[in-house]
Amino acid sequence: MFKKSGLQKRREIKAARVEKARRGVVDVYGVEAPKGSLLANKVILREVNPLGPLPNFYVDRHFECKDCGSDEVWTAKQQKWWYEMARGCISSVAVRCRSCRYKEKLRKAEARRVHLEGLEKKHNK
Numbered sequence: 001m002f003k004k005s006g007l008q009k010r011r012e013i014k015a016a017r018v019e020k021a022r023r024g025v026v027d028v029y030g031v032e033a034p035k036g037s038l039l040a041n042k043v044i045l046r047e048v049n050p051l052g053p054l055p056n057f058y059v060d061r062h063f064e065c066k067d068c069g070s071d072e073v074w075t076a077k078q079q080k081w082w083y084e085m086a087r088g089c090i091s092s093v094a095v096r097c098r099s100c101r102y103k104e105k106l107r108k109a110e111a112r113r114v115h116l117e118g119l120e121k122k123h124n125k
Contacts, residue, residue, distance in 0.1 A: 033057040038076040041084050048083075049090040058083075063093065067100040 004012075033039075037057040045054045058076035065072055074094035082088045096104060 034059055036060065036076065038080050040080070044084045044087075045090060048087045052090070054090060061093070063095065065097040065100050066095045067103070068097060070097050072097045 033056065037059045039057050040055045042054050042056075058079040060076055061074045061079070063072055063074060064070070072094070078094070082092075082094075083090060
């Protein structure tokens with residue numbers, strides 16, 4: 001019996017991963033993740049959220065926009081960015097669709113502008 005080379009082992013591992021992905025099941029930390037999910041980086045999540053349970057993976061989540069009521073999807077990719085790159089709180093969830101988030105951003109900018117103008121007028125009296 002001969003020993004397998006590193007290349008042969010890697011090919012077997014890759015073939016097993018491809019087969020699992022084809023079946024729609026990926027083994028993540030001993031948990032079976034649905035097809036299309038993204039792995040969570042627990043090291044980054046633990047820095048931001050030191051207490052409480054952390055997800056093993058992200059899956060698409062459906063929600064209703066709180067402003068316009070449209071049915072939306074918060075994708076796994078968007079969740080990964082929010083929690084790991086923007087360092088959002090793990091208990092936060094999407095509540096507004098893209099167009100309503102933009103409108104809210106404009107509303108806040110206008111309110112800030114009006115507030116600063118009022119402070120400037122008050123200060124210049």
